[in-house]
Amino acid sequence: xxxxxxxxxxxxxxxxxxxxxxxxxxxxxxxxxxxxxxxxxxxxxxxxxxxxxxxxxxxxxxxxxxxxxxxxxxxxxxxxxxxxxxxxxxxxxxxxxxxxxxxxxxxxxxxxxxxxxxxxxxxxxxxxxxxxxxxxxxxxxxxxxxxxxxxxxxxxxxxxxxxxxxxxxxxxxxxxxxxxxxxxxxxxxxxxxxxxxxxxxxxxxxxxxxxxxxxxxxxxxxxx
Amino acid sequence: xxxxxxxxxxxxxxxxxxxxxxxxxxxxxxxxxxxxxxxxxxxxxxxxxxxxxxxxxxxxxxxxxxxxxxxxxxxxxxxxxxxxxxxxxxxxxxxxxxxxxxxxxxxxxxxxxxxxxxxxxxxxxxxxxxxxxxxxxxxxxxxxxxxxxxxxxxxxxxxxxxxxxxxxxxxxxxxxxxxxxxxxxxxxxxxxxxxxxxxxxxxxxxxxxxxxxxxxxxxxxxxxxxxxxxxxxxxxxxxxxxxxxxxxxxxxxxxxxxxxxxxxxxxxxxxxxxxxxxxxxxxxxxxxxxxxxxxxxxxxxxxxxxxxxxxxxxxxxxxxxxxxxxxxxxxxxxxxxxxxxxxxxxxxxxxxxxxxxxxxxxxxxxxxxxxxxxxxxxxxxxxxxxxxxxxxxxxxxxxxxxxxxxxxxxxxxxxxxxxxxxxxxxxxxxxxxxxxxxxxxxxxxxxxxxxxxxxxxxxxxxxxxxxxxxxxxxxxxxxxxxx
Ligand SMILES: Nc1ncnc2c1ncn2[C@@H]1O[C@H](COP(=O)(O)OP(=O)(O)OP(=O)(O)O)[C@@H](O)[C@H]1O
Ligand SMILES: [Mg+2]
Numbered sequence: 001x002x003x004x005x006x007x008x009x010x011x012x013x014x015x016x017x018x019x020x021x022x023x024x025x026x027x028x029x030x031x032x033x034x035x036x037x038x039x040x041x042x043x044x045x046x047x048x049x050x051x052x053x054x055x056x057x058x059x060x061x062x063x064x065x066x067x068x069x070x071x072x073x074x075x076x077x078x079x080x081x082x083x084x085x086x087x088x089x090x091x092x093x094x095x096x097x098x099x100x101x102x103x104x105x106x107x108x109x110x111x112x113x114x115x116x117x118x119x120x121x122x123x124x125x126x127x128x129x130x131x132x133x134x135x136x137x138x139x140x141x142x143x144x145x146x147x148x149x150x151x152x153x154x155x156x157x158x159x160x161x162x163x164x165x166x167x168x169x170x171x172x173x174x175x176x177x178x179x180x181x182x183x184x185x186x187x188x189x190x191x192x193x194x195x196x197x198x199x200x201x202x203x204x205x206x207x208x209x210x211x212x213x214x215x216x217x218x219x220x221x222x223x224x
Numbered sequence: 225x226x227x228x229x230x231x232x233x234x235x236x237x238x239x240x241x242x243x244x245x246x247x248x249x250x251x252x253x254x255x256x257x258x259x260x261x262x263x264x265x266x267x268x269x270x271x272x273x274x275x276x277x278x279x280x281x282x283x284x285x286x287x288x289x290x291x292x293x294x295x296x297x298x299x300x301x302x303x304x305x306x307x308x309x310x311x312x313x314x315x316x317x318x319x320x321x322x323x324x325x326x327x328x329x330x331x332x333x334x335x336x337x338x339x340x341x342x343x344x345x346x347x348x349x350x351x352x353x354x355x356x357x358x359x360x361x362x363x364x365x366x367x368x369x370x371x372x373x374x375x376x377x378x379x380x381x382x383x384x385x386x387x388x389x390x391x392x393x394x395x396x397x398x399x400x401x402x403x404x405x406x407x408x409x410x411x412x413x414x415x416x417x418x419x420x421x422x423x424x425x426x427x428x429x430x431x432x433x434x435x436x437x438x439x440x441x442x443x444x445x446x447x448x449x450x451x452x453x454x455x456x457x458x459x460x461x462x463x464x465x466x467x468x469x470x471x472x473x474x475x476x477x478x479x480x481x482x483x484x485x486x487x488x489x490x491x492x493x494x495x496x497x498x499x500x501x502x503x504x505x506x507x508x509x510x511x512x513x514x515x516x517x518x519x520x521x522x523x524x525x526x527x528x529x530x531x532x533x534x535x536x537x538x539x540x541x542x543x544x545x546x547x548x549x550x551x552x553x554x555x556x557x558x559x560x561x562x563x564x565x566x567x568x569x570x571x572x573x574x575x576x577x578x579x580x581x582x583x584x585x586x587x588x589x590x591x592x593x594x595x596x597x598x599x600x601x602x603x604x605x606x607x608x609x610x611x612x613x614x615x616x617x618x619x620x621x622x623x624x625x626x627x628x629x630x631x632x633x634x635x636x637x638x639x640x641x642x643x644x645x646x647x648x649x650x651x652x653x654x655x656x657x658x659x660x661x662x663x664x665x666x667x668x669x670x671x672x673x674x675x676x677x678x679x680x681x682x683x684x685x686x687x688x689x690x691x692x693x694x695x696x697x698x699x700x701x702x703x704x705x706x707x
Contacts, residue, residue: 043705052619052701073623079700080621091616091703095241096234103230108621112230133241149620 009058084150140171256595257646314344336526353507407490444479639684643677
């Protein structure tokens with residue numbers, strides 16, 4: 001069953017077609033990687049899926065609902081309720097501790113719950129560093145806090161834009177392991193990456209070029 | 225944990241962990257609040273302060289006898305009882321008479337007053353020398369001092385001429401039972417000897433008093449004191465014959481003769497005789513006004529000279545605004561007394577105070593506007609500094625209202641802190657101004673604290689409006705943009 005369906009979407013900035021007539025179908029529980037050279041429109045696509053931008057043309061169906069024409073306020077609601085975001089720059093609120101950063105996500109979603117937030121940090125192996133400020137955490141640790149924050153509200157869909165772009169091998173593996181766990185739990189994952197290794201962890205890879213889907217590769221070595 | 229607690233945790237963390245930037249905003253609110261609280265305190269305290277100061281411009285109320293009434297020290301003190309003690313700065317009684325300075329053939333308006341009170345009601349009087357303190361000391365106006373050439377330390381003799389009554393009755397007609405007679409005659413060296421006598425119910429002398437102060441003390445002067453000499457007059461009917469009815473005091477024949485002649489010519493009409501007293505000039509009064517043409521002596525001295533306890537006017541200096549003064553004037557009027565405001569003084573006082581308050585008000589408004597601009601600019605910088613964080617919050621699902629609430633919360637929290645800081649510092653500021661400028665301290669108004677805090681919070685909130693609009697407009701997509 002389709003969780004997400006892009007139907008012929010285009011995003012046009014003046015002359016530039018950042019996305020050009022892209023269609024995509026992602027099932028519930030599927031793990032999809034998106035690759036492509038710089039400027040091919042990966043982030044543009046993620047913005048549209050993540051309800052942070054609207055396509056110039058085409059339809060975006062999320063859970064069967066067309067979100068491409070919704071007003072901003074409704075988009076915020078959907079993003080909050082259904083989507084967990086992970087970014088390449090580990091965006092944390094600089095003056096809040098790790099656990100508080102996780103709780104911010106709870107705060108906007110429903111109710112802050114420190115115990116639950118600590119548990120989520122435990123899942124990413126950062127239970128002990130809960131009271132540390134971002135400046136006291138390494139890049140890999142910050143990204144793990146962001147993963148904890150993305151999964152704290154149990155979103156149906158996790159969008160990750162270059163989640164391992166700034167990480168070393170060890171941290172990359174920790175994050176990939178977390179993705180595997182989430183996948184096993186039934187969370188739908190869409191991961192933008194330049195790293196073939198990260199892409200290979202997914203079930204399927206979409207390659208974008210000049211705003212178009214150039215090809216689609218199914219990962220035969222995928223292990224559940 | 226509730227949402228509210230998380231909200232407070234985020235707001236306080238933002239302020240406490242991002243100190244440097246917030247300190248600037250806090251400082252500007254704090255300074256604004258300080259000046260606000262200080263100015264408001266001064267605004268309300270200035271009239272009180274200034275009024276006391278302005279009392280140096282002279283009396284602002286006059287007390288006079290009502291039509292057909294007489295005014296005296298008793299009526300004055302009775303009237304003053306009606307004023308609150310702390311409002312009355314001073315009350316100077318005045319009695320004006322003309323006294324002659326026979327030696328110079330001049331006469332001057334002389335004011336009998338209370339010098340201690342004069343220094344309170346007319347602090348601008350300047351005395352070269354000192355104010356009189358002992359009896360028979362006078363202050364001479366500069367104009368007089370120049371014309372007659374007296375200086376500090378000079379002596380001057382002043383004579384009081386009682387108003388001449390109609391001398392219709394002759395000496396004989398006035399010798400009725402119970403009459404009080406007085407007369408004068410030339411004694412030794414053509415100097416006047418004064419005699420007063422009262423008659424009993426048979427028109428015989430019951431009492432006699434001789435003023436021979438102009439005579440040689442060891443000779444004629446003794447007539448006034450010699451008991452035997454005085455005793456021989458008692459019980460005698462007028463006119464008297466020297467050598468027959470009475471004998472002259474030995475060594476004072478001329479004076480004794482003058483006494484008899486004075487008695488024989490004494491009339492009731494001449495009940496009060498001119499009196500002369502020698503005074504010591506303790507200072508020259510310089511005012512630049514008409515007071516320089518007067519001689520000033522104490523009420524007691526003038527009363528001793530004229531024998532009358534009478535006042536013409538009392539000058540009052542009262543610390544109150546015009547409205548209150550009018551109320552006091554109304555309260556004082558009555559019981560033979562009428563009160564009037566010195567319009568020139570009250571009006572200019574009111575005008576000066578009004579201008580001063582307007583100035584303080586203007587400064588306060590300007591400071592508030594500057595504070596708002598400063599806080600607004602700081603918050604604007606805070607918003608652009610935190611663009612990514614705001615974008616992140618939005619990406620995490622923050623609604624526009626959440627963003628508004630968080631910034632407003634931070635602003636109000638700053639306003640609260642700045643307001644408390646400002647109320648305390650503002651009071652200190654007002655106190656310092658008050659002590660240095662007005663030489664008096666002020667009392668802390670308890671209402672000042674909540675009022676200042678409230679205004680600071682409102683100003684902080686108002687200053688956040690523009691920055692919040694900026695914050696709300698931030699696109700959450702920026703978090704995905706690589707930097
Ligand atoms: N707001 C915008 N206005 C104009 N052009 C834009 C805007 N956002 C993106 N673009 C353009 O759209 C194109 C696609 O951008 P996008 O950020 O999606 O690339 P990307 O595939 O994520 O690249 P990278 O791998 O470098 O992150 C680029 O050429 C970019 O310059
Ligand atoms: Mg990108």
